[in-house]
Amino acid sequence: MYRRDTLPATNIHLMKSIRLHEISGSPPSTAIVIGSGIVGAATAYYLGKRGVAVHLLEATAPAAEASGAADGAVSVASKRPGTMMTAALRGVALYRDLARDGLLADLYKTRSTFIIAASQAECELLEKHREALLDAGVKAVALSRQALQKRFQVLSPNALMGVEVHDEGHAIGYEIVHRLVKASGAFVHRDTPVREFVEAGGRVAGVVTPKGVMTADAMVIAAGGGSANLLNLDNVLIPRKGQLLVTERAPALNRAMPGAIMSGRYLLSKGSQKGTGALPSRGLGLVIDPLRTGQFLIGGTREDFGDRQTNDIDAVRRILLAAVDLVPGLADVRLLRSFAGVRTAVIDGLPLIGRLPGRENAYVATGFEGDGICLGPLTGKTIAQMICGETPEFDLSDFDPARFMAGKVAA
Amino acid sequence: MNSFRFLSKNIPFNEGESIAAALEAAGIRQFGRDAVGHEIRYFCGIGACQCCLVRIDGVIREACVTPARAGAHIELVGADHE
Amino acid sequence: MNERDVIVIGGGPAGMAAAIEAALAGLSVDLVEQRPTLGGAIYRQQADGGTSPVQSKMARQRFARLSTALAGISANMRFSSVFLGLDADGFVLIENRQIGRIELIRSRAIIVATGAVERILPRPGSELPGVSTAGGLQVMLKETSRAPQGRVLLAGNGPLLLAVAAQLIRLGNPPAGIVEAGDPLRAAALSNVGLLSHPALLAEAAVYLKDIYRAGTPWFRGTRLTRIEKVDGALQATLCDRHDAVRTILVDRIGLHDGIQSNRIGLPAEQTRTGSAPVVVRAGDCREALGAVAAEADGRRAGLLAVSLLSGIATDISVAERAIARQRQAQALITRSFMPVAGGSHLASLPDETLLCRCEGRTVGDLRQLLDRPDPISDREIKHNGRFAMGLCQGRFCASNVAELVALLRPDASKPTPDGLTGQRWPIRPVSIGALTRAAPEDNCED
Numbered sequence: 022m023y024r025r026d027t028l029p030a031t032n033i034h035l036m037k038s039i040r041l042h043e044i045s046g047s048p049p050s051t052a053i054v055i056g057s058g059i060v061g062a063a064t065a066y067y068l069g070k071r072g073v074a075v076h077l078l079e080a081t082a083p084a085a086e087a088s089g090a091a092d093g094a095v096s097v098a099s100k101r102p103g104t105m106m107t108a109a110l111r112g113v114a115l116y117r118d119l120a121r122d123g124l125l126a127d128l129y130k131t132r133s134t135f136i137i138a139a140s141q142a143e144c145e146l147l148e149k150h151r152e153a154l155l156d157a158g159v160k161a162v163a164l165s166r167q168a169l170q171k172r173f174q175v176l177s178p179n180a181l182m183g184v185e186v187h188d189e190g191h192a193i194g195y196e197i198v199h200r201l202v203k204a205s206g207a208f209v210h211r212d213t214p215v216r217e218f219v220e221a222g223g224r225v226a227g228v229v230t231p232k233g234v235m236t237a238d239a240m241v242i243a244a245g246g247g248s249a250n251l252l253n254l255d256n257v258l259i260p261r262k263g264q265l266l267v268t269e270r271a272p273a274l275n276r277a278m279p280g281a282i283m284s285g286r287y288l289l290s291k292g293s294q295k296g297t298g299a300l301p302s303r304g305l306g307l308v309i310d311p312l313r314t315g316q317f318l319i320g321g322t323r324e325d326f327g328d329r330q331t332n333d334i335d336a337v338r339r340i341l342l343a344a345v346d347l348v349p350g351l352a353d354v355r356l357l358r359s360f361a362g363v364r365t366a367v368i369d370g371l372p373l374i375g376r377l378p379g380r381e382n383a384y385v386a387t388g389f390e391g392d393g394i395c396l397g398p399l400t401g402k403t404i405a406q407m408i409c410g411e412t413p414e415f416d417l418s419d420f421d422p423a424r425f426m427a428g429k430v431a432a
Numbered sequence: 433m434n435s436f437r438f439l440s441k442n443i444p445f446n447e448g449e450s451i452a453a454a455l456e457a458a459g460i461r462q463f464g465r466d467a468v469g470h471e472i473r474y475f476c477g478i479g480a481c482q483c484c485l486v487r488i489d490g491v492i493r494e495a496c497v498t499p500a501r502a503g504a505h506i507e508l509v510g511a512d513h514e
Numbered sequence: 515m516n517e518r519d520v521i522v523i524g525g526g527p528a529g530m531a532a533a534i535e536a537a538l539a540g541l542s543v544d545l546v547e548q549r550p551t552l553g554g555a556i557y558r559q560q561a562d563g564g565t566s567p568v569q570s571k572m573a574r575q576r577f578a579r580l581s582t583a584l585a586g587i588s589a590n591m592r593f594s595s596v597f598l599g600l601d602a603d604g605f606v607l608i609e610n611r612q613i614g615r616i617e618l619i620r621s622r623a624i625i626v627a628t629g630a631v632e633r634i635l636p637r638p639g640s641e642l643p644g645v646s647t648a649g650g651l652q653v654m655l656k657e658t659s660r661a662p663q664g665r666v667l668l669a670g671n672g673p674l675l676l677a678v679a680a681q682l683i684r685l686g687n688p689p690a691g692i693v694e695a696g697d698p699l700r701a702a703a704l705s706n707v708g709l710l711s712h713p714a715l716l717a718e719a720a721v722y723l724k725d726i727y728r729a730g731t732p733w734f735r736g737t738r739l740t741r742i743e744k745v746d747g748a749l750q751a752t753l754c755d756r757h758d759a760v761r762t763i764l765v766d767r768i769g770l771h772d773g774i775q776s777n778r779i780g781l782p783a784e785q786t787r788t789g790s791a792p793v794v795v796r797a798g799d800c801r802e803a804l805g806a807v808a809a810e811a812d813g814r815r816a817g818l819l820a821v822s823l824l825s826g827i828a829t830d831i832s833v834a835e836r837a838i839a840r841q842r843q844a845q846a847l848i849t850r851s852f853m854p855v856a857g858g859s860h861l862a863s864l865p866d867e868t869l870l871c872r873c874e875g876r877t878v879g880d881l882r883q884l885l886d887r888p889d890p891i892s893d894r895e896i897k898h899n900g901r902f903a904m905g906l907c908q909g910r911f912c913a914s915n916v917a918e919l920v921a922l923l924r925p926d927a928s929k930p931t932p933d934g935l936t937g938q939r940w941p942i943r944p945v946s947i948g949a950l951t952r953a954a955p956e957d958n959c960e961d
Binding site: 081082083084085089195196199203208209211268269329331332333334335337338341342344345351352353354355356357358359360 | 601602603605607616618887889890891892894895898899904906908939940941944945946947948950951953
Binding site: 446447448449450452453456457459461462468469470471473474475476477478479480481482483485491492493496497498499 | 548549550551555561562563594596611614629631632641642643644645646647649650651652653654657658660662663777872873874875905906907910911943944946948
């Protein structure tokens, strides 16, 4: 399954070999984490806390891909009932802990998410979704049109009802990555793409990079879209582009928003509810997040056929029309920046987290689609626990990569 | 002579003049504070630095490249931003 | 859809010349200008249309020639319109400020001629009211033919300071002083005989210097302005000469200027293959900041290049290229003459509290702290985590200073580039969300 055949074996011997440490049993003394998005950064952080010497190998630079172009929602509100909702609850709780403990104190903003319905269909969907949130133990309060107008005065009368999901938050992906990487003490190798693995007796002993072969006791693949190449999962991991917008500062309007807005259509675009029919290939799920700076982050698209980090006026206009429809005051604010990122999604909608089948020291954590910021720290912590022989505090069986890889590895 | 309103004052201007030039002639060099806390004022003259923003009939514009218009009502962007 | 051949962005000398060449070759041309009049910053006309006393005769003649030529062709003028960028689908995005709407335009070629912005080094206090760029003062002089009231100090580096001083003198308010980091008299006398082959430049300089000398305006050469403070409703400037002797001067206005750089933040990359995506050519100061004469020649070059790319007809750009080369040589000589002589690096000696990025309120100390780590962080990490080049000006005024200061602070690592810090994204200027929601291909616009 690994691309051993792409490079003649002799070339590996010609390369300078960097022997980091002697390979030993669990807990390891060294680890290589491939990918410094939020998942890789969090894994490095939690491994570092356990005394593991971590080398973070990054094809370009930290947070250069999806983590640096995310909407930053740390939220249960939009999650599909079941494992993802449970995971998100744990993910949000961990952010609260990290903020309380100081590491993310200034970077994590606690706020409610208001899911807003603007049509009868959305109202029905939203009511069902609220029940699922309540079942999962989330504080989700239904607000009638009148109650909503009172609680959220800058909202348009087009809002028919809302659900306020309490105790959610927002974190900017690249800021979290920066903080975690620095706190991890990991050595960061920028511009160091991993070309292939060096395997030895059911282990991944090392990796081949343009700078040479590097070895470590444990390996974690958290390379987002790059994981597809490394693991031959091209048909399992798919790119899903998103376009996002950031406005200038508008503190008065920002302050007048008691939380983030998510349109009821977001649930549709994300397929958070089963049986909602076919998704459009270029769905729009509106979120409006009032940022700490007084700016607004407005998103976003979910495009199945886009893999370029570009913005088009058609998508930007549709996002903004939807935003102004719910918050008319935004029409007088200026757009400062548009950007796009490519999320890595798994075809069954659940991330891949866990040990690589048949490889005792290698782990994968990728395919979070739009949930990486929310679930990244939790995932990093759980992977670190697995690597160090601790019982993971979160059950990962639904995310086991074996569901796509078992057959291949046995071969 | 034509004039526009800047807050509660009438500001005269010559046809074709920018808002910044008219305000300068009226001795107004500070247009409130921006959201970061700096005083808003004329700087580059070519619309690049975004340091002279005002709200003209509700729309945020660079005072330096926007022609003055008779009857326009000009407010501070800070009126919303603070 | 009504596709035109060429859309020219910018109505300064480069854009005007490009539009003229393209239209003379029979191409359909639109010209986009953010202001209601042509000329750009360099040929900014007096608001009432009268003859400005501050424009030199040669500048007036050059602008008149361009205006006449442009009047003789059929270019579609789009005034009060701001170029926002080129989107992923190949639409040219134009904010039409007259009607408050974004127009989406299809064009086979785009000639970008967005001119230059001034380089302004950070100095404590440069964010205060009363402080502008010297070019900003000059634009207002040209537009109003009025000198600003009160005591004016011009400070920084380069010949533009002398031009603005002479213009202030002509309008009856001689500046309180000119603070110049270089020592051009000494440099010219010592080694710069090359300037003798550019008599027009020398003649222009002689006129300025004569006016400045007659007015008795002090010219502090080899001196830097290191700090500005508010004192009793005035501005106190601290000057430091090449021997580190410090003096202060009390004024009402300060015009800063430390050079000229291309205004190319966020612009689409040049693209000279014809196909589904439009051809993109840069022209004038936004390609290489060499001043008005070179900009006009480069506009002609860009116009001719677009003609040959779109029509396949060979065009001769050698005349334009020779003119540009001559101006490049002249600018190099001027730059050498004005080389700062004051001791030490201005950027390296800035105190921590100095604002590097006014838009986001980020300081020199913030950058030093961000770089205080063993690993060399990437341009994008510097941008994102330092919030440099992320504000309203999108890095036009801070990116080059940040890039240079990063290089000084970590000499062993790769030097960031201003473009690497800012990236290429539209909108290249902040734009009203309301106008964006009214974006439409122009054929669907009802006027």
